[in-house]
Every structure is written in structure tokens, then in C-alpha cells.
Amino acid sequence: MNFQNAEFELAAGTVNQLPKPQLPEIVFSGRSNVGKSSLLNKLVNRKALARTSATPGKTATINFFRLDHCRFIDLPGYGYAKVSKSEKERWATLVNGYFAQERPIALVLQLVDMRHKPTADDMQMIDFLSASGLPFAVICTKSDKLNQSETQKQMELFQNIFGSIGLVFYPFSSIKGTGLKDIQEKICDSIQGIS
Numbered sequence: 256m257n258f259q260n261a262e263f264e265l266a267a268g269t270v271n272q273l274p275k276p277q278l279p280e281i282v283f284s285g286r287s288n289v290g291k292s293s294l295l296n297k298l299v300n301r302k303a304l305a306r307t308s309a310t311p312g313k314t315a316t317i318n319f320f321r322l323d324h325c326r327f328i329d330l331p332g333y334g335y336a337k338v339s340k341s342e343k344e345r346w347a348t349l350v351n352g353y354f355a356q357e358r359p360i361a362l363v364l365q366l367v368d369m370r371h372k373p374t375a376d377d378m379q380m381i382d383f384l385s386a387s388g389l390p391f392a393v394i395c396t397k398s399d400k401l402n403q404s405e406t407q408k409q410m411e412l413f414q415n416i417f418g419s420i421g422l423v424f425y426p427f428s429s430i431k432g433t434g435l436k437d438i439q440e441k442i443c444d445s446i447q448g449i450s
């Protein structure tokens with residue numbers, strides 16, 4: 256698949272604004288600031304197709320990107336403490352509304368920060384994905400920020416949490432490109448699986 260023919264399609268702020276399902280969907284899920292937009296940009300080899308930000312909690316919409324054979328879907332990040340209660344509720348309504356629709360989801364990429372133990376919100380999302388039966392893989396982001404011994408320690412941690420229950424996880428760095436090829440391959444396989 257050519258990942259470079261990618262364009263922004265639309266931003267949905269409410270369930271009503273979600274576009275009709277058309278193509279297999281690759282969903283980017285994770286905490287605010289974990290690196291969803293950076294992963295998306297790296298996959299399509301563009302600097303700023305999806306907007307990245309050093310300030311968390313900026314994206315409150317579900318953003319759709321159109322590729323040749325699939326859509327990339329950048330979910331708004333969760334777990335940002337400074338967001339108001341009403342904003343959290345809006346997030347939940349929007350994201351639950353998306354998953355409640357019968358959409359051709361080929362793969363959910365669930366991002367967690369490689370430097371830390373998954374948060375309670377991460378584990379809640381992973382439990383939801385497991386229970387839903389949706390195909391998903393865990394991406395451990397910002398791997399460039401760890402030295403060799405930290406990498407080894409975190410790999411063991413993720414192996415214990417995810418590997419032991421049969422979940423695939425990929426260390427990834429949007430700066431170094433670590434893991435990029437494997438994730439692209441996983442995406443291609445998942446699209447072939449449903450189309």
C-alpha cells in the first residue's frame with residue numbers, strides 16, 4: 256500500500272458529523288500527548304498532516320484522513336487532567352458514539368508511553384478493546400527517550416502486561432523511525448483481512 260497518498264478529510268466534533276463508513280478504518284487511540292499525531296504523520300511520511308502539539312488536550316475532534324485503501328482516524332486524546340467535566344463527557348459521547356456504530360474497523364492502534372507503566376485510563380481502554388473483539392495492537396511510543404537498560408526493563412514490563420495475554424506490542428519512535436516498517440506491515444495485513 257502507498258502510505259503517502261494521504262489527505263485530511265474532516266474533523267467530527269459530534270456523532271452526527273461522523274462520515275458514512277466507506278473504507279477500512281485504522282484508528283489511533285491513546286492518552287493526550289502520547290504521540291498519536293506524530294505516529295500518523297510518520298506513517299504517511301509527512302511532517303504535519305495531523306497537527307502535533309506540545310500542549311496536551313488540544314484535539315477535541317475525531318479527525319479523518321483518507322488514504323488509497325483505508326482511512327486513518329485520529330481519536331481525541333483522553334486522560335488530560337485539566338479538561339473540564341463537561342469536556343470529558345463530550346469526549347466520551349463522541350468516542351463511544353464512534354465505536355457504537357457498525358464501522359469497518361480494520362485495526363486499532365492503542366498507544367502507550369514506553370517510558371511509563373500504562374495508566375488506569377490506558378488499561379480501561381485496553382479492556383474495552385479486548386471486550387469489544389476489535390483487532391488492536393499496542394504501540395509503545397517515544398522509545399528514543401529510553402536508554403538501553405530502561406528499554407530492557409520496559410520491554411519486560413510490557414511483555415508481562417501485554418505479551419502474556421497474547422497482545423502484540425511495538426516499540427516506536429517518531430524521531431528515529433523505530434518500529435515503523437513493522438507497524439506499516441501490520442496495517443497492510445489488517446486491511447487485507449477485512450476487504
Ligand SMILES: Nc1nc2c(ncn2[C@@H]2O[C@H](COP(=O)(O)OP(=O)(O)O)[C@@H](O)[C@H]2O)c(=O)[nH]1
Pocket residue numbers: 285286287288289290291292293294306307308309311312332396397398399400427428429430
Ligand atoms: N522524543 C519523542 N517525542 C515524541 C514522539 N512522539 C511524539 N513526541 C512529542 O510528544 C508531543 C505530543 O505528540 P503528539 O503527536 O501531538 O501527541 P497526541 O496528542 O497523542 O497526538 C509532541 O511534542 C511530540 O513532538 C517520539 O516518538 N519521540
Ligand SMILES: [Mg+2]
Pocket residue numbers: 291292293305306307308314329
Ligand atoms: Mg494529536
